[in-house]
Amino acid sequence: MNYFRYKQFNKDVITVAVGYYLRYALSYRDISEILRERGVNVHHSTVYRWVQEYAPILYQIWKKKHKKAYYKWRIDETYIKIKGKWSYLYRAIDAEGHTLDIWLRKQRDNHSAYAFIKRLIKQFGKPQKVITDQAPSTKVAIAKVIKAFKLKPDCHCTSKYLNNLIEQDHRHIKVRKTRYQSINTAKNTLKGIECIYALYKKNRRS
Numbered sequence: 001m002n003y004f005r006y007k008q009f010n011k012d013v014i015t016v017a018v019g020y021y022l023r024y025a026l027s028y029r030d031i032s033e034i035l036r037e038r039g040v041n042v043h044h045s046t047v048y049r050w051v052q053e054y055a056p057i058l059y060q061i062w063k064k065k066h067k068k069a070y071y072k073w074r075i076d077e078t079y080i081k082i083k084g085k086w087s088y089l090y091r092a093i094d095a096e097g098h099t100l101d102i103w104l105r106k107q108r109d110n111h112s113a114y115a116f117i118k119r120l121i122k123q124f125g126k127p128q129k130v131i132t133d134q135a136p137s138t139k140v141a142i143a144k145v146i147k148a149f150k151l152k153p154d155c156h157c158t159s160k161y162l163n164n165l166i167e168q169d170h171r172h173i174k175v176r177k178t179r180y181q182s183i184n185t186a187k188n189t190l191k192g193i194e195c196i197y198a199l200y201k202k203n204r205r206s
Helices: 011-023 028-037 044-065 110-124 136-149 164-169 183-205
Strands: 072-082 085-094 099-105 129-132 156-158
Touching: 011 028, 011 044, 011 183, 028 044, 044 183, 072 110, 072 164, 072 183, 085 110, 085 164, 085 183, 099 110, 099 183, 110 136, 129 136, 136 156
Parallel strands: 072 129, 129 156
Antiparallel strands: 072 085, 085 099
16 A cells, blocks of 8 residues: 555655654654755644554554564553543553553543453453553452453562553553644544654563
């Protein structure tokens, strides 16, 4: 499929602009200025539209190819501010630190946590061990998962120390000062950021 058909700019320009934004903590204006220094005049609003269009496409391609995971998972959530209000980004990594998936929700409760873990199981199969923090909502969700998917009762481990790895893994999200204006804008952008970061981690470890 030609994702760049009928575009005013060359696909290499679009790819570089989107890639820079998703990989580094730069603003749309920063990207526009970088391109201008290289002789390509692109308005920062155009860079924004490219990110919103291509970040979800990158995410879907990555998801289709990303089918294997180690059976020890670490699950946690971090805070994202959208239009002045806090939302919650659920994230999961495996024993090797590879990103499994993300899910942005308005609520932090057992229903959101359960739905996220259910989604992970659908893609990767049943885990042997799930490590989380001690949030009550997460404990309730894990109990429901164990019952629904017939997992071993001792598969859930709550440990601040063991879950440090994923908390440190949130840093690539935390360093950004992006002010999201809608849940859809945040979803699209975060999908792209996580996809590029996941590929970076995988290449770094290989």
